[in-house]
Each structure stands twice: as structure tokens, then as C-alpha cells.
Amino acid sequence: MNSAQAKPKVVFEAVSKDFERRGEALRVLDPIELVVREGEFVCLLGPSGCGKSTLLNIAGGFEAPSAGRVLIDGEAVSGPSPQRVFVFQEYGIFPWASVWDNVSLGLRHLPKDQIYATTQQTIDLVGLTGFEKSYPMELSGGMKQRVGVARALAVSPDVIFMDEPFGALDSLTRLTMRAELIRIWQTRKPTILFVTHDVDESIQLADRVVVFSPRPGRIAGVVEVALPHPRDLGSNEYGQIKNELYELLGVKHAI
Amino acid sequence: MxxxxxxxxxxxxxxxxxxxxxxxxxxxxxxxxxxxxxxxxxxxxxxxxxxPVFPTPTRSFAAIIELGRTPRLWQDVTASLFRVTWGFGLAAAIGIPVGLWIGWSTRAFEALNPIVQFLRPISPIAWIPISILWFGLGDVSAGFLILIASIFPILVGTTAAVQNIPQVYVRSAANFGLEGFDLFRRIVLPAAMPQIITSLRIALGVAWLVIVAAEMVGMRSGLGYLVSDARNMGNRYDLVVAAMIMIGLIGIVLDVLIRRLQEFDEVRWGFAKR
CATH class of the missing domain: 1.10.287 (Helix Hairpins)
Structure with missing residues (x-):
């Protein structure tokens, strides 16, 4: 894949963010410059409180930057849009609606038969066939998050923002979900911005890992992961990238 | 013994x-x-x-049976239930929409919450003279008192329910372009529904609680009237206690009935399973 030749999809132009606290401006994000290309899978990696989620919320249109702007397809983001869908860590899906109603949420404007076909197709894609009538409280954590992913995919968005979507899952389910996400990403090829604080997760998923340093958030470095999927967690290259990321994070690898 | x-x-x-x-x-x-x-x-x-005056349980239950033999008991029960039904129904019909509005709109909350909090602690009993003045002696007055008593739990509960809707639901809705009535119908109302049901449950309890006071506005029927009437007609304390027992038992039935609302698929998530 020639991601270097693909056109820019999400462009951060000197995006910074200050929060007001007791009359004082608290800097959360130093100006961020970043270009994410079409179809690229980019992980934003950093410790909690480094502003990576804030940056994602700005890109998603849920928060306004204090300065700078985010361009998607050359247009400045001014609010949320079904073309760019957010997958939240948990509770993002609606507990009062069945799996079917959750997934079809964004398809309201389509003709009935199209809603039906797309919903079923997306539910099948994320492996929830047979659970259409179930309610979220009847599902496991991993299945709930599949619903969240399906709801996002159903509207065929160009860009998917994921804010630590697998953070609440156990480590085995998390591995399965990563593999599933890569499979789905390879099928649909949306542009994905994925926030995580898990180094392994970022290497397993991303084309590029953008490492953030904490308070105020800055880009400490960008690491290309040019390994083919499925990625071998035991390979030398994997270990090298891991070392590189730990170094950028300022954490000793061996404890 | x-x-x-x-x-x-x-x-x-x-x-x-x-x-x-x-x-x-x-x-x-x-x-x-x-x-x-x-x-x-x-x-x-x-x-x-x-x-010499306080009835034993046997005498009280005998009084219930005595009342049950005449049409009186059933007339009183249905009369009280009728007043509570429409007082409470009106409270829900006003309280839920207004509560949704106050909860959703910051400006409505700023403007209306103080007056709600001002009226809320005034006992329904204090409203009895005004109620008689406005609506005269009769069912309307009794219903009004029940409305006054039960609207505040609904109003405050519904307002809080909307204000407590997690941001992530509102953001998800915005993300998928939901707005206006669609946003209200598909997100705000269902997200607030469990807490609204809880507030209805509390309000129904309160509505039934004030039935005795509500029937002091010159009613000639009802369990509340039975309480005051039994005392007036020669200290029939066994009838007083019999009426109290009936009020308590019907209270349990009402609570069991309204708790059924919690079992719908759309709201089950809001009620923790032990």
C-alpha cells in the first residue's frame, strides 16, 4: 500500500487547546501539526492526560480548538457529521435499543429495504449474526464494542475515530477485537484515528504511531510500522519498533 | 393472649x-x-x-369484613382510587413534559427551577383552604391536592433524569445527525426513562399517601373520609384501623403494579439486577 502517495484526509493545522481553570488558562495541547492520509490507520499513543483524546474530540467536531483548525477533505471541521464516526470507549451504544436498532441508527434517511440490507450486512461483518434482537445488557463487553463498531461502519464513514475502544475489555478479548478491526479495515479501508495508551495495541494496528508527550500534549515522534498484517509479535522488527516507542514515551522497556 | x-x-x-x-x-x-x-x-x-378504645387486630380485621359485607368498602376504595388516578395522571401529564423541558434547556432550568424548589416544600395540607376556595368542596379539590403532592417528585425526578444523561449518548446522537424531535424520541426520552419511572413510582406512593388529607375537603366517600368519619361516628377506632390497613394494602398493590413498568426491554438496563 502506497500510503505516502495517498491524498491527505485529516489535516491538523497548529491545533492547540487550553482549558480555563479558576480563571487561569491551562494548556492541554501545544500546537499539533499532523497529516493523516486517506485509508491510513494512525494510532495516537501516549499516557493518560496527554491530550490525545482531546485532539480526537476536536477532530470529531465535539470540541473546538483554542487555535488552529482541523481539515477533513480540505474542509474545516465545525461539528460532528455522519461521514466521520466516533467509537467511544464504553457506553457509546444505547442500552435501550436492540443491536439492530443501534446499528441502524445512522441509516434513518435511507429507503426501508436498504436499511434492512445494510444493517444485516454490517451485523454479519462484525460477527453478531443471531444477536440482532438482543439488548446490550445481554451481551459481553467485547460484543457490545462490536455493536459500537458496527454502528459506525453501517454509515460507511470515510473516517472513524476510536477513543480507546477496547480499553474496558479483558486482554484476550482485546487481541481478538484488534484482529477483527484489522480485517474490517482491510475490507472497507476507511481512515482510522485510534487513541490508545497501549504500546502493543498501537504496533499491532497502526500504519503509523504518533507518540504524545504529557502536559501539555506535544508530538514526541512519529513511528512508521511497515509490517504486513497479520503481524508477528515475536519478530525482531516488532521488538525494535517497541523499543523505539518506549524510548519516545520516556519509559524504560525492561522493568 | x-x-x-x-x-x-x-x-x-x-x-x-x-x-x-x-x-x-x-x-x-x-x-x-x-x-x-x-x-x-x-x-x-x-x-x-x-x-377500652384501641382495637385489637382481630377486631380491626373483623371491621374490614364488616365493611366488606356492605357496598361501602368498595365504594370507598373505588372513590379513592378514582381521585388518585386522575390527580396522579394529571401530575404525570404535566410533570413529565415540563421536567423534560427544564432538564434539557439550561435557560428553562435557570428560570423555573427556583420556583419549583420554592413550591416543593409546601405541604399539600397547606393547600387545602386554597383548594376549597378555588375548586369548592368535591372531587376536583381532592384531585388537585393529589396533583400538588405528586407533581414535584415527577418534575424534579424527570429534570434530574435528563440532566444526568451521559454526554456520550448525546455526542453519539449528534454524530449520527439526530436533532429535534428525532433526538428527543430516540435519545433523550429513552435515556431518561428509567429515572422517570422511578420518579413516577415515588410520586404514586405520595399520591396515595395524601389521600386522607385530600379527602378532608368535604368528601363523603373514600378511604380517607372513612378514617375521619369513623372517628366522628362514636369513636369507631376499629374502623379507623381497618381503613388504615386497607390504605396500606392498596399501597402495596399500586407499587407492585407500577414496578411492572421497569420490566420493559427498553428500560430494563436502568434497573440494577442483584
Missing amino acids: IGALLVAAACAALLALGARLPTAVRRWTSPLCVAGLACASWHLACVLTNT
Whole structure:
């Protein structure tokens, strides 16, 4: 894949963010410059409180930057849009609606038969066939998050923002979900911005890992992961990238 | 006296045995045993104090049966239920939409919450003279008092329910382009529904609670009227207690009925399973 030749999809132009606290401006994000290309899978990696989620919320249109702007397809983001869908860590899906109603949420404007076909197709894609009538409280954590992913995919968005979507899952389910996400990403090829604080997760998923340093958030470095999927967690290259990321994070690898 | 002691002993034994009984059985026996113990102590207290006026449990239950033989009891029960139904129904019909509005709109909250909080602590009993002045003696007055009593739990509960909707739901909705009535119907109302149901449950309890006060506005029927009437007609305390028991029992039935609302698929998520 020639991601270097693909056109820019999400462009951060000197995006910074200050929060007001007791009359004082608290800097959360130093100006961020970043270009994410079409179809690229980019992980934003950093410790909690480094502003990576804030940056994602700005890109998603849920928060306004204090300065700078985010361009998607050359247009400045001014609010949320079904073309760019957010997958939240948990509770993002609606507990009062069945799996079917959750997934079809964004398809309201389509003709009935199209809603039906797309919903079923997306539910099948994320492996929830047979659970259409179930309610979220009847599902496991991993299945709930599949619903969240399906709801996002159903509207065929160009860009998917994921804010630590697998953070609440156990480590085995998390591995399965990563593999599933890569499979789905390879099928649909949306542009994905994925926030995580898990180094392994970022290497397993991303084309590029953008490492953030904490308070105020800055880009400490960008690491290309040019390994083919499925990625071998035991390979030398994997270990090298891991070392590189730990170094950028300022954490000793061996404890 | 010996009978009461035997009942008390049997109930205490059955309670002590509770842990060994199957849960399904215990769920019925434990509350019944507590009721049995309460009745036994009540009876003993009557016997030991040798009271001339206070009725024993046997006399009180006999009074219920006596009332039940005449059409009076059922007329009183239906009259009270009728007043509570429309007082409470009106409270819900006004309280839920207004609460949704106050909860959703910051400006409505700023403007209206102070007056809600100002009116809320005024007892419905204080409204009795005004109610009679406005609506005269009759069903309208009684219904109005029940409305006053039960609208505030609904109003405050619904407002809080909307204000507590997690941001992530609102953001998800915005992300998928939901707005206006669609946003309200598909997100705001269902997200707030469990807490609204809880507030309805509390409000129905309050509505039934004030039935005695509400029927002081010159009503000639109803369980509340029965309480004051029985005392006035020659200190029939057995009828007073009989009416109180009926009010309590119907209160349980009402609560069981309204709790059924919690079992719908759309709201089950809001009620923790133990």
C-alpha cells in the first residue's frame, strides 16, 4: 500500500487547546501539526492526560480548538457529521435499543429495504449474526464494542475515530477485537484515528504511531510500522519498533 | 393472649429458620412472619394495657369484613382510587413534559427551577383552604391536592433524569445527525426513562399517601373520609384501623403494579439486577 502517495484526509493545522481553570488558562495541547492520509490507520499513543483524546474530540467536531483548525477533505471541521464516526470507549451504544436498532441508527434517511440490507450486512461483518434482537445488557463487553463498531461502519464513514475502544475489555478479548478491526479495515479501508495508551495495541494496528508527550500534549515522534498484517509479535522488527516507542514515551522497556 | 404468644413464637421460629428455606418460599414467609409478629405485639399491647378504645387486630380485621359485607368498602376504595388516578395522571401529564423541558434547556432550568424548589416544600395540607376556595368542596379539590403532592417528585425526578444523561449518548446522537424531535424520541426520552419511572413510582406512593388529607375537603366517600368519619361516628377506632390497613394494602398493590413498568426491554438496563 502506497500510503505516502495517498491524498491527505485529516489535516491538523497548529491545533492547540487550553482549558480555563479558576480563571487561569491551562494548556492541554501545544500546537499539533499532523497529516493523516486517506485509508491510513494512525494510532495516537501516549499516557493518560496527554491530550490525545482531546485532539480526537476536536477532530470529531465535539470540541473546538483554542487555535488552529482541523481539515477533513480540505474542509474545516465545525461539528460532528455522519461521514466521520466516533467509537467511544464504553457506553457509546444505547442500552435501550436492540443491536439492530443501534446499528441502524445512522441509516434513518435511507429507503426501508436498504436499511434492512445494510444493517444485516454490517451485523454479519462484525460477527453478531443471531444477536440482532438482543439488548446490550445481554451481551459481553467485547460484543457490545462490536455493536459500537458496527454502528459506525453501517454509515460507511470515510473516517472513524476510536477513543480507546477496547480499553474496558479483558486482554484476550482485546487481541481478538484488534484482529477483527484489522480485517474490517482491510475490507472497507476507511481512515482510522485510534487513541490508545497501549504500546502493543498501537504496533499491532497502526500504519503509523504518533507518540504524545504529557502536559501539555506535544508530538514526541512519529513511528512508521511497515509490517504486513497479520503481524508477528515475536519478530525482531516488532521488538525494535517497541523499543523505539518506549524510548519516545520516556519509559524504560525492561522493568 | 396465649394465641398471640403462640403466633409470635411460630413467626419467630419461621424467621429464624429463614436461611434454610428456599428463596422462593422465604420471599413470602419472611414478610408474613414480620406481619404476624407485629400483629401479635399489637394484640399483646392491647391486652396488657387493658385499653377500652384501641382495637385489637382481630377486631380491626373483623371491621374490614364488616365493611366488606356492605357496598361501602368498595365504594370507598373505588372513590379513592378514582381521585388518585386522575390527580396522579394529571401530575404525570404535566410533570413529565415540563421536567423534560427544564432538564434539557439550561435557560428553562435557570428560570423555573427556583420556583419549583420554592413550591416543593409546601405541604399539600397547606393547600387545602386554597383548594376549597378555588375548586369548592368535591372531587376536583381532592384531585388537585393529589396533583400538588405528586407533581414535584415527577418534575424534579424527570429534570434530574435528563440532566444526568451521559454526554456520550448525546455526542453519539449528534454524530449520527439526530436533532429535534428525532433526538428527543430516540435519545433523550429513552435515556431518561428509567429515572422517570422511578420518579413516577415515588410520586404514586405520595399520591396515595395524601389521600386522607385530600379527602378532608368535604368528601363523603373514600378511604380517607372513612378514617375521619369513623372517628366522628362514636369513636369507631376499629374502623379507623381497618381503613388504615386497607390504605396500606392498596399501597402495596399500586407499587407492585407500577414496578411492572421497569420490566420493559427498553428500560430494563436502568434497573440494577442483584
